[in-house]
Amino acid sequence: MRYRLYYWPEIQGRGEFIRLPLEYAGADYVDVLRSRNGKDIEIKKFTPFAPPTLVAGKRVLSQTANILLYLGPRLRLAPKGETGRLWAHQLQLTIADWLVEVHDVHHPIAASLYYDDQKPEALRRSLLFGKERLPKFLGYFERVLEKNRESNGEYLVGAELSYVDLSMFQVLVGLEYAFPRSLARLESTIPLLLALKERVAARPRIAAYLASERRVPFNQHGLFRSYPELDGVEESGRGKGKAGGKGKAGGKGKAGGRGKTRGKGTQTKRVRQRSEQSGSGASLRAKRLAAGERSRKRAAGGEVAPHKPKDPRRSRRSGKAKGRRH
Numbered sequence: 117m118r119y120r121l122y123y124w125p126e127i128q129g130r131g132e133f134i135r136l137p138l139e140y141a142g143a144d145y146v147d148v149l150r151s152r153n154g155k156d157i158e159i160k161k162f163t164p165f166a167p168p169t170l171v172a173g174k175r176v177l178s179q180t181a182n183i184l185l186y187l188g189p190r191l192r193l194a195p196k197g198e199t200g201r202l203w204a205h206q207l208q209l210t211i212a213d214w215l216v217e218v219h220d221v222h223h224p225i226a227a228s229l230y231y232d233d234q235k236p237e238a239l240r241r242s243l244l245f246g247k248e249r250l251p252k253f254l255g256y257f258e259r260v261l262e263k264n265r266e267s268n269g270e271y272l273v274g275a276e277l278s279y280v281d282l283s284m285f286q287v288l289v290g291l292e293y294a295f296p297r298s299l300a301r302l303e304s305t306i307p308l309l310l311a312l313k314e315r316v317a318a319r320p321r322i323a324a325y326l327a328s329e330r331r332v333p334f335n336q337h338g339l340f341r342s343y344p345e346l347d348g349v350e351e352s353g354r355g356k357g358k359a360g361g362k363g364k365a366g367g368k369g370k371a372g373g374r375g376k377t378r379g380k381g382t383q384t385k386r387v388r389q390r391s392e393q394s395g396s397g398a399s400l401r402a403k404r405l406a407a408g409e410r411s412r413k414r415a416a417g418g419e420v421a422p423h424k425p426k427d428p429r430r431s432r433r434s435g436k437a438k439g440r441r442h
């Protein structure tokens with residue numbers, strides 16, 4: 117059967133979690149909106165809320181983990197028994213939760229606003245993400261590998277590679293792109309995950325795919341975005357981790373104020389001041405109201421038209437990337 121994948125053509129996003137297993141298995145598939153003359157589909161039944169969407173014969177499937185639940189056994193990338201399949205699905209859903217948090221680091225307030233309009237909040241979020249959530253998720257999956265005696269710690273589920281391993285590969289390369297310093301700081305705690313990443317990258321079909329034009333490069337519109345100011349920033353005074361440059365907010369963005377972070381209280385206060393300042397301009401308020409209006413309209417419509425080949429995340433005027441949820 118020829119699978120048809122519908123996903124934003126310019127980004128890896130959640131679509132990549134579907135592309136990877138299709139590529140790994142050498143499946144017959146079309147990445148419709150990346151193909152020449154690829155047109156959006158009219159779906160009358162089982163209308164998806166958001167992409168990725170997979171059309172498989174008469175089936176129209178959405179929700180990344182759900183698509184993988186379906187594809188896994190068909191591509192021989194899932195355990196045979198129900199217990200194993202549910203375990204794989206559970207891990208995939210945990211990855212889905214993690215992805216939301218990755219997204220919310222650069223868009224903590226709303227996906228419909230520009231990153232620039234939520235920078236102070238993003239910086240605040242990034243501190244907690246780097247300090248608490250990143251080590252927690254990584255540590256959890258490292259332990260899952262450690263405990264999987266069936267594969268001697270080589271794969272997350274069962275004795276062989278599954279779609280969850282491919283997803284984990286994608287998360288790890290995404291984190292490397294978006295949070296290189298934070299990841300480097302934690303490297304020594306996740307040897308099994310890093311070995312898994314190399315193992316997946318070395319699989320011939322994956323290696324060929326990564327080197328091909330089918331693999332969309334990481335960029336500033338996807339889930340994983342490289343904003344140095346959101347990576348590895350540490351609160352000083354706690355004495356832990358040097359990855360953030362000893363209390364300096366690394367990178368150009370200075371989202372939390374002029375480069376240095378002087379401990380929690382100061383930082384929080386400055387962030388709050390900035391928030392208040394940035395909310396005070398009348399034109400900004402109008403812009404936000406308009407953005408809110410747009411998202412309310414979207415919500416009222418019940419669903420997002422997911423498959424527009426033209427990227428609606430770019431403003432024609434400024435050319436700046438908008439922060440839709442990816």
Ligand SMILES: N[C@@H](CCC(=O)N[C@@H](CS)C(=O)NCC(=O)O)C(=O)O
Nearest residue numbers: 129130166167168179180420441442
């Ligand atoms: N839980 C869904 C999330 C789907 C999702 O957020 N899709 C993004 C692209 S990655 C989108 O276009 N969302 C539009 C929206 O949420 O308004 C999944 O895992 O597939």
